[in-house]
Amino acid sequence: MRYGRRRLFDGLTLSIEPGAALAVVGANGSGKSTLLLVLAGVVAPTAGTVSLTVDGREISGTDRPQAVGLVAPALQLYEPLTARENLAFLAQARRLEGSCVEAALDRVGLLARADEPLATFSTGMRQRMRIAAAVLHRPAVLLLDEPGATLDAAGRALVASLVAETGAVVVVATNDPDEAALCPRRLTLGA
Numbered sequence: 001m002r003y004g005r006r007r008l009f010d011g012l013t014l015s016i017e018p019g020a021a022l023a024v025v026g027a028n029g030s031g032k033s034t035l036l037l038v039l040a041g042v043v044a045p046t047a048g049t050v051s052l053t054v055d056g057r058e059i060s061g062t063d064r065p066q067a068v069g070l071v072a073p074a075l076q077l078y079e080p081l082t083a084r085e086n087l088a089f090l091a092q093a094r095r096l097e098g099s100c101v102e103a104a105l106d107r108v109g110l111l112a113r114a115d116e117p118l119a120t121f122s123t124g125m126r127q128r129m130r131i132a133a134a135v136l137h138r139p140a141v142l143l144l145d146e147p148g149a150t151l152d153a154a155g156r157a158l159v160a161s162l163v164a165e166t167g168a169v170v171v172v173a174t175n176d177p178d179e180a181a182l183c184p185r186r187l188t189l190g191a
Contacts (some may be wrong), residue, residue, distance in 0.1 A: 001035055002046040008034055009189055012048075016185075020142065021170040023180040026189035032173035033072065035189070036143045039171060040070045054140040066094065069134035069168075072118050072145040076127055079119040083110050086118060086129065087136055094137050104132040108158060123150040131158065135166070142168045148179055 001008040007034040008031030012151045016022055037043040039050055040114070041064040052067060057143075059067045077086045087101040099108040108128040116127060127150045133190050134142060148156040157177070163182040174180055 001031060001038060014187065016169045016171070017064045018169055019167050020107075020185065021172065021183035022185045022187060022190060023183035024171060024173045024187045025124075025175060025180050028175070030090050030189040032189055034153050036070065036072065036145050036171060036173050039141070040064070040143055042070070048146060059140075066137065067139055068141045069137065069139035070143045071127075071130045071134045071147050072143075073149070075130050075133070077118055077126070077133065080117055082115050082117050083121075083132075084114040087132060090136055091131055096137055100136055100138075107135065108132045109154065124152055124155055127151055128155060128158070131162070135162065138168075140168055142166055142170045144170065144172045144174075146174055146176075147172065148174075148176060151175060189190055 001010075014022070024035055026032055034043060039044050041050070041061050052064060054067050078089070081089070083105060088098065088105055090100050091098060102111065105114050108131050110125065110128055110132065113125070118126060121127065121129065127147070129149065142162065144159065147159045151159065160182055163172065170183070172179055172183055177191060180186060
């Protein structure tokens with residue numbers, strides 16, 4: 001992956017099996033977030049390919065959003081809408097059953113605040129909403145970019161449980177040693 005003349009990463013080859021977790025670490029600007037965006041299919045790599053196979057079937061670029069959940073700092077939800085309305089909108093767009101909304105809100109500890117607008121949420125609560133949006137459809141691949149950056153201890157425990165219990169392929173981009181320690185494998189990107 002290049003931005004102009006700057007190379008972020010090159011010759012990167014990796015394979016991750018379901019239920020496995022990989023920490024991507026490196027200095028600020030080393031390409032951690034960009035790698036997650038490439039894996040999610042949000043950003044096209046400058047060269048090379050990313051393939052995603054679920055249950056023996058290769059997932060094409062257009063179907064990738066159905067198989068991937070992404071938590072990223074820049075991910076925006078609709079602030080005037082309530083937590084429930086935001087997730088209901090996403091569930092409808094993904095053609096999911098409505099019960100997944102309640103389950104996702106419960107999973108991230110926001111069920112009691114479900115009918116409040118996101119505009120009233122703290123930064124940590126908004127991060128919990130990003131997590132809820134990412135796991136709403138039970139993705140085969142869960143990409144977490146600095147997932148605990150604004151979370152309290154209970155929120156960081158939520159991230160730890162997602163990494164340990166999701167059953168999905170999990171990739172965590174982080175500089176937090178505790179988050180990196182959640183993953184048995186580590187990839188270090190150079191700056």
